[in-house]
Amino acid sequence: MREGNNRTCQLCTHGWDNFKNLTTEELEIVNEHRFEAGYLAGEIIMKQGSPCSNMIFLASGIGKAYIEGIDGKRIIIGFLRPGDMLVGPGLYGNNRHNYSLSAITNLRACFIDSAIIKEMVIKNGKFAEGLIKDISFKAENTFQQLLNLTQKKMHGRLSDGLLYLSNELFKSDNFKCMLTRQELGEFTNMTKESVVRILNEFDKEGILKVNGDQIQILDMEKLEHISISG
Known part of the structure; x- marks a missing residue:
């Protein structure tokens, strides 16, 4: 992992679409609580069961999200590209990540304090709706994938x-x-x-x-x- 902030949220060309619903002041707050890190292909970015202390956004490269089951068996539930956000029900549930994330290619990821994101949800209705839509879209895809894999x-x-x-x-x-x-x-x-x-x-x-x-x-x-x- 290589550390360092090489850009700002305001200038990022691969920012999460929902950030467009934030005001200039709100986006600046997000940027002040952001940490960026680089990962080599194969490195683990986030481990299933770890605390949801940060939201993870992909700035470059490709990552894979997967569930770790019995005897170490894995099921890949999706792939992340630049501009994607990694979030699960644990954010407002048990405060734990429900799956792991690792790098398929070399990539850079941004970590933003979850408390700041929750603060924006309370203050900004459009941002809250965008977060709900993002989570709902991912849930729908997961349900369809479950149907395909089992039937x-x-x-x-x-x-x-x-x-x-x-x-x-x-x-x-x-x-x-x-x-x-x-x-x-x-x-x-x-x-x-x-x-x-x-x-x-x-x-x-x-x-x-x-x-x-x-x-x-x-x-x-x-x-x-x-x-x-x-």
Whole structure:
């Protein structure tokens, strides 16, 4: 981890959208209670069960949020990109982070005192509504992911994961997958071996082309059909 504040909230090009609802004075208060740190790929930024003393915002890079379960088994519940905020029900619940966050790429993260965010929620109705919308959006996605992981077969789950990586995370049908096969398994609720097997099947069927870390989706329509049919 590398420490230091290299920017301000006012000048940040990857700030959380909801900060636009703050007044100039309120944003200055947030900036005064902000701490920025850099992380290398693979480093843990936040541990499940740790206190919600700070809100975490991604300024650059890509991170993964995951739940740690029985016998160390992990389920990846989402990915963070610049401008995203990490918050969970623990902020107004048990005051604990409900999942862990680690760096997939080198990244920089901003930590802002949770007490300051709660103060803004009380003072600024638009900011409070923006926070509720953000939490609600993440909850809806988690519910849909839970449904997919428990009711779809493996081919459908892996298709869902590949479509998310293509459409949402990398925004390209030809991308360098920064996730290991183990991480793809943690994201789609299957073993690493099953991920490798189904990727090979998709490759042989001409649905996609796999060359090491590089994945190119050749037949988006067919991949979407597998995703829907489960």
